[in-house]
Amino acid sequence: MSKVSLQNHILVPVHEVLKKDEGEELLKTLDIDKEQLPKIKVDDPVAKEIGAKIGDIVRIIRESPTAGKSVVYRLVV
Amino acid sequence: MSKYDSVLNKYPIPDTIKVEIKEKLEELKVTKKVAGEVAERCYRAYLTNLMEPGEAAGIVAAQSIGEPGTQMTMRTFHYAGVAEIDVTLGLPRLIEILDVRKNPSTPLMTIRLTEEYAKDRNKAREVANRIEATYIVDIADVETDIRNLVIVVNLDEKALKRKQLTIDEIRKKIEKSLKTEVVEENGNLIVKSEPSYKVLMDLFDKLKKLVLAGIKEIRRVIIRKEDDEYILYTEGSNLKKVSKVKGVDFTRTITNNIYEIYEVLGIEAARNAVIEEAISTLEEQGLEVDIRHIMLVADTMTADGELKQIGRHGVAGEKQSILARAAFEMTVNNLLDAAVRGDRDRLSGITENIIVGQPIKLGTGDVELITRYTRTKK
Numbered sequence: 001m002s003k004v005s006l007q008n009h010i011l012v013p014v015h016e017v018l019k020k021d022e023g024e025e026l027l028k029t030l031d032i033d034k035e036q037l038p039k040i041k042v043d044d045p046v047a048k049e050i051g052a053k054i055g056d057i058v059r060i061i062r063e064s065p066t067a068g069k070s071v072v073y074r075l076v077v
Numbered sequence: 078m079s080k081y082d083s084v085l086n087k088y089p090i091p092d093t094i095k096v097e098i099k100e101k102l103e104e105l106k107v108t109k110k111v112a113g114e115v116a117e118r119c120y121r122a123y124l125t126n127l128m129e130p131g132e133a134a135g136i137v138a139a140q141s142i143g144e145p146g147t148q149m150t151m152r153t154f155h156y157a158g159v160a161e162i163d164v165t166l167g168l169p170r171l172i173e174i175l176d177v178r179k180n181p182s183t184p185l186m187t188i189r190l191t192e193e194y195a196k197d198r199n200k201a202r203e204v205a206n207r208i209e210a211t212y213i214v215d216i217a218d219v220e221t222d223i224r225n226l227v228i229v230v231n232l233d234e235k236a237l238k239r240k241q242l243t244i245d246e247i248r249k250k251i252e253k254s255l256k257t258e259v260v261e262e263n264g265n266l267i268v269k270s271e272p273s274y275k276v277l278m279d280l281f282d283k284l285k286k287l288v289l290a291g292i293k294e295i296r297r298v299i300i301r302k303e304d305d306e307y308i309l310y311t312e313g314s315n316l317k318k319v320s321k322v323k324g325v326d327f328t329r330t331i332t333n334n335i336y337e338i339y340e341v342l343g344i345e346a347a348r349n350a351v352i353e354e355a356i357s358t359l360e361e362q363g364l365e366v367d368i369r370h371i372m373l374v375a376d377t378m379t380a381d382g383e384l385k386q387i388g389r390h391g392v393a394g395e396k397q398s399i400l401a402r403a404a405f406e407m408t409v410n411n412l413l414d415a416a417v418r419g420d421r422d423r424l425s426g427i428t429e430n431i432i433v434g435q436p437i438k439l440g441t442g443d444v445e446l447i448t449r450y451t452r453t454k455k
Contacts, residue, residue: 008328011338011346011353039382046343060345065368068092074344077382 006046014061015046018073023057026073040074052076084112088120131443133427135377138370145364146171162299162312164333170358174351175374177386179336184294184314189329190307201300201307204324206241208311209298210291213284216240216247217266226277228284230266242290250289255280292318316341339384347384351375401428 006012018026027034034057040047042054052058056076064070081102085095098119102112128134149168165173165183173181188208194200213219216236220229230251232244248266252259257280258269268284270277294315301308311319314334320327320341332338333354339347352368352375359366377392378385385391393405399415399422415422424430430437 006342009342009346010329011331011349012342013345013349015345038376038380040344041382044343044382045341046345062345064091064372066091066093066372068096070091074382 006049012046013063015050015052016059016061017050017052018057018059026057034075037073037075039077042076047076080109081112084109084116088116090120090123094119094123131438131440133439134373138373141370142359142366142374145359145362145366148364149362162297162310166358167362171355174335174354174358175378175387177336177378177384177391179334181334184312184332184334186295186309186311186314186316186319186330186332188309188311188319189326190309190324191326194324195306195308195326198300198302198307200324201309203241204322205298205300205309206290207322207324208291208295208309208319210293210295210313211240211242211289213251213287213289216242216289219281219284221277221281223274223277226270226272226274228268228270228277228281230268230284232264232266234264240290247289251284251287254287255283292322295319336384344379344382344384348375348379351378351384396426396428398422398424398426398429400424400432401426404428404432 007014034055037057040052040058042048042052047058050058054076058074058076060072060074062070062072081099085099098116102115107115146168149171162185163183164170164185165181169182188204189195190201190204194204213230216233218231218233220231221227222229232247237244244261244264244266248259248261251257251266251268255268260267260269268280270280292315295311295313297312299310301310314332314337316330316332316334316337317340319325320330331350335347335350335354338350352371355371355374356366356368374387378387385395387393389406394402396402396405399411399420403411403415422429424433424435425438427437427439436442
């Protein structure tokens, strides 16, 4: 079977690793430390797939039933 | 691209609301100026409806799920709904979801097939055969012949045909798995054993447990036609193995075992699965709980990157305050352990401050007012 991306699965929203400057800007606008973000593990299947490393921030674009598109962030630990 | 987009995009309001406003504006065909006014007012209305900082969102969620929960059926209730498969419902199922049981009592998968296999019943059957666990007793009568110390497998040809297996395949499979000689004799398979009664009986037990085809965890597969495609429902669940079976459309295959979803698809998928399962369990019982409450619970369960249960071994058990943990469950153990370790309670949460009788950090208690003294000469 050809390898299918986990992100194509109906339950998995879009994940993407933030660039360094994007991450810093995000923390500045939210006025928080990295550690205050929700976490995602490095060995999470999707985190592995997008090649996220410890300390990275992952942007997740969810299809929310209440708000339509909703963007959340997780810190890779 | 509508002309109202540029007006609406100035405001940080959710997409669903934007769509709603846009529809109405287009219906009324208003000018840009009016649209701007409408958007401004909608934005203000949106702000007044937002949750206020310091509001006890968790308590509200707990009550909003807990109160309807009291009306749920207490006993495990099985029904012959989706394709005659038993499903745990009501309160037991809700508890299962919030406790993140690794082995739910009725695991169930919904498997959708790739285009090639979804339209044709025989093709769907083919996939089902690859998934459903087939044991020797499903396709044959098995007897021990004590005089000759062999096991006689009397294969049922009809069953073989239905399962799309051949005698030779089975012979090879048994030979490989049990590491013994198997010969074919006019339609029967003779499994030879060492000349010992005990070895023969061991072999017999092993043969009965041997999975000849399919996936061990999947006990039963049911094929149903929905709209114009065939869908497989299974009793038992193994997402990882099923996703690798030829003909299965992995991207649309789901299971009700949330822990399995967490392991295979990650934390975000687990969050979605918790919401989905919880809301459908409540809805099935005719209870309407706002999805936002469930979303809050799911967020809490997945905040640390791992799927944690609500309760002693999860969210409630990992509170930093000793008093809050002691107030929840296992009071003596918590206090004793804390005393042995010489822990300190920083009294930063709600529960512990109520216990000691201090104002809590909620609502107006969460803000501190600072006055700036400036003496102005007049």
